[in-house]
Amino acid sequence: GENVEQHPSTLSVQEGDSAVIKCTYSDSASNYFPWYKQELGKGPQLIIDIRSNVGEKKDQRIAVTLNKTAKHFSLHITETQPEDSAVYFCAAPNDYKLSFGAGTTVTVRA
Amino acid sequence: DAGITQSPRHKVTETGTPVTLRCHQTENHRYMYWYRQDPGHGLRLIHYSYGVKDTDKGEVSDGYSVSRSKTEDFLLTLESATSSQTSVYFCAISSGAPGETIYFGEGSWLTVV
Numbered sequence: 001g002e003n004v005e006q007h008p009s010t011l012s013v014q015e016g017d018s019a020v021i022k023c024t025y026s027d028s029a030s031n032y033f034p035w036y037k038q039e040l041g042k043g044p045q046l047i048i049d050i051r052s053n054v055g056e057k058k059d060q061r062i063a064v065t066l067n068k069t070a071k072h073f074s075l076h077i078t079e080t081q082p083e084d085s086a087v088y089f090c091a092a093p094n095d096y097k098l099s100f101g102a103g104t105t106v107t108v109r110a
Numbered sequence: 111d112a113g114i115t116q117s118p119r120h121k122v123t124e125t126g127t128p129v130t131l132r133c134h135q136t137e138n139h140r141y142m143y144w145y146r147q148d149p150g151h152g153l154r155l156i157h158y159s160y161g162v163k164d165t166d167k168g169e170v171s172d173g174y175s176v177s178r179s180k181t182e183d184f185l186l187t188l189e190s191a192t193s194s195q196t197s198v199y200f201c202a203i204s205s206g207a208p209g210e211t212i213y214f215g216e217g218s219w220l221t222v223v
Contacts (some may be wrong), residue, residue: 001169006152034211043200043214044153046220089152095161097143097168098212102152 002027002094006101014109019103023090026071033073034098036065036089044089048075051088080108112213113137116201122221129188131218133201135181141204142184143212143214144168144176146197153200191222 003026009089013019025033031052036044049055050064050073057064063076085108091098113136123129133142141159145168155168157176165176173195175187188195201215 036214041217043216046211046213049211096141097155097158101154102150 002030002092002099004090004092004099004101006090006104008104009102009106010105012107012109013080013081015085017080019075019080019084019106019107019108021075021088021090022072023074023092024070024072024102025092027092027094028071030070030092032093033064033066034091035062035075036091036100038087038089040086051072077106080106082108082110084108112203112205112215114125114201114203114215115214116199116215116218118218119216120219122223123191125192125222126190129191129220129222131186131199131201131220132183133186133215134176135203137185137200137203138181139203139205140181141212142178142186143202143204144174144186145200145202145214146170147200147217148197153210156186159183188220195220196220196222 002081005024015079034049035048038044048064050066061078066073087105089103090101115134117132118156145153154170156174159165177185193211199218202212205211213217
């Protein structure tokens with residue numbers, strides 16, 4: 001099955017700076033990589049995803065890049081704001097399911 | 111937000127008692143999942159369903175059973191709750207191809223004392 005590793009486990013950034021979270025996966029056949037944001041006391045929310053036929057996808061201040069050769073993908077948040085403080089999870093397909101990274105707690109300092 | 115309702119949202123129960131968590135969806139999606147979330151472990155799959163009466167085990171299925179008698183409902187049962195099952199439980203549904211575009215409910219906080 002798919003094994004997903006996520007780094008770092010915690011990330012503290014100054015408001016306005018960028019944040020980058022990296023994930024690696026093991027199954028070279030994986031072709032879909034979503035990112036979820038989880039706020040305190042809530043369920044994970046899908047914020048962006050990328051499929052293997054593209055190398056980068058952007059949505060306002062959020063972007064995801066994919067390197068299939070190296071089997072890693074990254075989440076980039078630019079111009080961070082206090083509302084970006086949350087736990088972020090990456091994931092990759094595992095048969096009919098998703099395997100998740102362990103999560104990154106992002107704290108944006110004012 | 112995806113139409114997913116979990117109940118109860120919070121429950122405290124005693125060791126050895128049975129507990130059932132319910133997930134109800136209004137999206138008519140084929141796939142439904144139960145995950146648990148614990149510090150340091152992220153989200154781990156307990157069981158999932160790919161249709162009415164069609165279920166399969168995930169990576170942490172011991173001590174749990176599931177049932178799906180209707181498309182919209184997916185039940186998770188702890189036959190005899192243990193303290194190690196204290197966790198946050200999330201139901202999820204899939205809108206697209208298997209394993210893709212999974213949407214989560216708001217979670218059920220379970221404490222076993």
